[in-house]
Amino acid sequence: MKSLFKEFYFDNKNTDIWMNSVIVLDTNILLNLYRYSKETSEKLLALLEKSKGRLWLPHQIALEFHLNRTNVILDQQTSYEKIESILRKKSSEIESSLKKELGSYRKKHVTLSIDSIIDQIKSSIDGLISEISQEKEDHPVLLKNDHIKQKITELFANKVGSPYKKEKLKEIEKEADKRYALEIPPGYRDASKKGAKFHNGEIILEKYGDYILWQQIIDFANKKQTDVIFITDDEKKDWWYESKGKTIGPRSELLNEFNYKTGMEFYMFKPEVFMKEAGDVYRESFSANTISEVKEVSKENGDYGSYRSHGEVIIPKMNTKEPYLSTMKHLNQFYFGDNLKVFEYIILLQHNWPFTDQLSKHIEDLIENIPFKEAFSIYKISSNKISSRSDNYDDYNFETKLVIKVYLDDTKGEYFKLKVVESFESELYNCKVTIIE
Known part of the structure; x- marks a missing residue:
């Protein structure tokens, strides 16, 4: 029975998979390296360096990374200005409110300086604004000198898949349309997505991105006869099986299709699992604060669409x-x-x-x-x-x-x-x- 329905006996506890499988990072994992703190990005890059021999990148992910990279960098840089603006506004509101509400106590409490209290609060907020302003000045100008892109380029040298030709893309689009209509994963949740990429003379509609990626992973595993571990922040239901609000694991349809077409095994994890499990194997430890940061960034940016605007x-x-x-x-x-x-x-x-x-x-x-x-x-x-x-x-x-x-x-x-x-x-x-x- 188990041999006939292997996808329902999914074993994600075997630590050997981190030594014997090829690791594929989704676009959002690469882009989040720009969103993490400097320390977290460096730690994750160090783990990737240690597992370098097992990395591979589908062409679709490499394309999406390069097209979205500038947008993410600009999002991070402009966030400083937004935070400064909010703090300045709140500082004025707090000062005005305190003067109004504490004004009547000026004469009642001769030992308390109401104005001094207000000034201290305002000074604290102004200090935070100054710190943020300094961080903005110190923030690396990644559009001109992008050390993260340079490192990713080194990690995946000669490890990026080839793009599909026009005829293959047309076949995939037709197959995707049939599957989307029946809600067969992955990709059907993007069926209404608009927009297109243009690369190497080919037009790639956004709604087919996930299905193209899935086919490229299957083709690679079939050719190399290797198990694959897919690390993603994507939380859509056409990738994950959920029950009562909890994520149980990869969709059984994905596990079944991968094994049926390749004879190999497919594993899928969130980045915090990768950092813990692969970190143990490759002796790269991550603190609870780091894992918490990764989860928070995942929650905010897990489904970062291609060509997302800067604002x-x-x-x-x-x-x-x-x-x-x-x-x-x-x-x-x-x-x-x-x-x-x-x-x-x-x-x-x-x-x-x-x-x-x-x-x-x-x-x-x-x-x-x-x-x-x-x-x-x-x-x-x-x-x-x-x-x-x-x-x-x-x-x-x-x-x-x-x-x-x-x-x-x-x-x-x-x-x-x-x-x-x-x-x-x-x-x-x-x-x-x-x-x-």
Whole structure:
């Protein structure tokens, strides 16, 4: 009986699997290295270094990592500004509230200095703001000098799978559609996901990402005849079996399909299990605080979607209701050989008027009129921040940061950047434009 239904006798307690299986890290595990504290990232990278001989990366995961890396770095950098802003606001609110509520006690308690109490509280918050501001200054500029990316590149040198060709992708898409309709895992929870990637001349729709990844893992295990351990923060029900709110283990369908097609075993764990179990095997220990941090980051970022915005999406730009058709229209008009690539620009606007939804629409129209582009999107990192004005631009009261992502022939990037500055400064009243990255 056990031999016929092996997936229902799943054994995840065997420590030998960490020495005998290939370890595959999901995209969210690689991206979380940017979200963890410096100490936790270094500890996890050290564990990966010790288990280096057992690592392998499907092409789909490597692609998603590179496409999402910049967004995650920017999320981390801009979080400092958000925290500072919240603390400043709360500091003013607390000061105002205390002055109002404690004001009547000024004369009743001659031995207590109410103003001193308020000043001490305010000083404590100001001290926290200063510490955060210093941490922001000390935060590594990973867009320019990314030691995490460098380490990941070293760990997976010659250990990344090949991409599927167009014919294979079409077969997978058809099979995925059938499975999604019947809710056969994995990937069906992404059936409504919009958007697409473009790589090596191939269009890869976002909704098929998990199923492509699954097929690449199966193909690798079949070819190498190896068991696979998949480490993921994904918590969707098309990967995990849940009962009464508790995660029991991998979906039995996944275990069955993997074994049926490869003759090998598939294991799936959360990162904290990997750190504990593999850590014991490779003599790399993790503190309770570190494990707690990993769980917290997992909870917040477990299903980090591809092309997630740096902040609030203010101008989603698609030319039709069907993303696939929009992308095809763009490719027909602007694809020249193998030169197409995605350009992403971080833009600082200094202005003396509030940034509004009406202005967002105006910016969309400006980009529409710049040549050599079709598909683009704009994300807002921050808006209407009090400007750190220089002596030369005393009229600029606000700062707004935007990210523009656009598909272009790789010879047109500099031209597009110049046209953005020219168009914005000529059409947006009293505005200075700076391309940061």
